[in-house]
Amino acid sequence: MLKVQSIKKKYLFPTETEILSDINFEMAEGEILAIMGPSGSGKSTLLHIIGSLETPSEGQILLHNQNIDSIPTSLYRQKHVGFVFQSFHLLEDYTAFENLLLPCKIARKSVKKGSESYERALLLIRSMGLMERMDYPAKLLSGGEKQRIAVARALMNDPSLLLADEPTGNLDAKNGRILSELLLRSSRQFGKSLILVTHDPILAAMCDRILHIHDGRIAC
């Protein structure tokens, strides 16, 4: 489903630094892949390149055999990938439910009561166990709740690939575990491929495959 081919990433300023060099791997449909490695090894950069938040210096990424460069960036982010960040990145003044509906609004989908998007948002928020929190402003939610909303938001536009950048990094052990289970379960339940950047070996062990990155290269 996903082919990462000869990806290189260099920063020219302040000094020329190679962050990623010759990254190659493939992922099957529905596969859950953990990327591990020390801080500064290029894990997040690789995830951002796969999510088109950054552009590679060399190489290409094929999603369903289509080079993602040929898809308009905003369309790719709207339809094909869903992001979960360590810092949640919800719109704080919006309610939990409004945050869920946001990707659909951006994609110009109807979010009226009874619409497909509305029903999907209800299904997702229910599956995250946050029905009673749906009208809470995001700023009033706990860290665990925020991250669950972030996971639900990533699934809203039904993308084929989920990208999670240290999703449990800002959570305590208990909430981190709950979130990890929820993320993996949701990904399996909705048949999504998942790339997970994590430092947590327990969480990595729950994934189908682990990719180790050291100094911008795949270690094994």
Place this chain on the structure above:
Amino acid sequence: MFEFSIIRKYLVPRRKQLSVSLIALMSIVVISLVVWLLLLFLSVTEGIEKNWLGRLTALNAPVRIVPTDLYYHSYYYKIDSISQNSNYCPKSIHEKLVSLVSDPYDEEVDEAIPLQWPIALREQNGQLVDIVKKTFTTFDHLRTSTPSLIARDYEITGVMLRLNLLRPSLMGGEEQSFLSQVSYVSTFPKDAKNVHSLFTAPTVSDINLLLFKKKQRFYEILSHVDVQEITTNYSWSLPIDLIPEKGKFKGYRTAAAIVLSANGNEVYTKDRLKELKLPIRVQEKVVMKASIENESLLSAIKLEEVKLKVSANLQGNHLSGNLYFKDVELNKASAKAAFDSIPQITPLWAYTINNEAFLPSENSVIIPKNFRDNGVSIGDVGVFSFGSFGATSVQEQTLNIEVAGFYDPGLMVVGARPIFADNGIVQTISSSSSSIPLDPLLCNGIQIWFDDLSETNKIASTLQKKLEEEGVAPYWEIKTFYDYDFAKDLLLQFKSDRYLFTLIGIVILVVACTNIISLLLLLVHTKKKEIAILQVLGATKYQIAAIFGASGALLGIISSAIGTILGLITLNNLDALVKFLSFIQGQEAFNSAFYGSSLPNTVSQQAILLILIATPILSLVAGLIPATKACKFPPAQTLRTE
């Protein structure tokens, strides 16, 4: 549209984003103020211009047709001077129009036509082309497309005005003074559009003077006057019938009368006053509410027999009853000068019937209102003095005239403020001196009025075409009010004032809109992270730009709406505002000689259009600068650093 939900969150004031809210509020206030000022100024300027144009075109007509040199040198014009049928006098346009013969020349009686004279313009059947009549026929054609069109000939001439100002003397009797002034006299444009609106109604002082000078015609005067208040003069004595039974008055006694005065040391009751049988005088003038008893007005033979129903307060006593019109004058009254149908009794002043103006008699004149400052009043009589060529010398001739009303010429040069008189008077004067017209183009012509001033140029060009079709175009020059020498400068001044202030307004508006740039740049800076999140969720650059561009435009729309509403409210209460400004300044805020009794204003459509289009566009442009910045943020980098 998710953009609007974001805009709403950004622009609604919140404590959390106090600085953004304050700047947003300030931007709205500043732009609203500029919009308010722009609307107010342009509306007042347009009002003044319209008002002035109204006066200008009411007096001088929006289109004038004046004879060219060719007309004055044509056989048609010159032939009268050698024809016995025309008394060897050139004819004015009016005389040509009413004349039964187009060619008065009789070769058996009149001298031979000089050889150097131009050849007569003749029809195919040999008849002389009657230029004036033919021209007036073209107006009938024009009336099919412009039904409101009115055309009439006019004459302007110069005279010496001498008025005899007869006034009641404070010591009793009368005194008189004289006023002499060189003036222009013009044909009274009785059916001209809006000329009635320039008339100023007779004042209380006019009516009092009319009653003084034309006492015997009191019935004609009072029939059209609604009396509300009278005041007594020094020779008035209080009728005993007006005194209440239980009334008590302070006063003192002289050899010939009882004088009621608050400073008097004696007290008089009604019974006591009856016993004394002396005239009762009142030291101060007494102002009484009054109305005329119509029956007494019908039966009265002289003014003193007209009864007034009065009520007043004197030293705390209520006086009421009937009073004869003697030793009193009007203090508050209004004279009727506008009628719906022909009045049964002709007023002694100029009046209108359904917007058509009438003079009370053939020797009546209407004069500019500035004559009031010289003490002239309705009913004043005098003469027009002018020179007439006799066989050997210039002889002075006079025509009796009487002032029948005043009109407000507005801001006009002296030459454009003529005295209006009956056609007969003007013709008599101009024919006496027409042998040497100083400026024939200005002396005689045709004025054309119509309702819609915006059609002036169109009507003038249609007229030109028609005259060309009739073959009489070379004899006439068509002038619109834009060409009048006395109006040109002021029209240009109005135009340049409007352009200048619009330009200044737009510059201020641009400066005010730059506030929006600061506001939105601050907003972009504080919302950097949210912008990055929206980008991660798939928002396009255009969507991000639209949020900030539309925020700017929205601020502009809100501000212009507030400014426009405030402007309209202010325009509706402009008089109150002017009063307030005058009160603060301690003097008249706006010169009434220039602006009229109240500051004229017309809601300027042009200003509203400018505001409603320019402000949102300028704000949108101001919003686009921060918008461009917002959509250039790299989301990954922003989210890492935030």
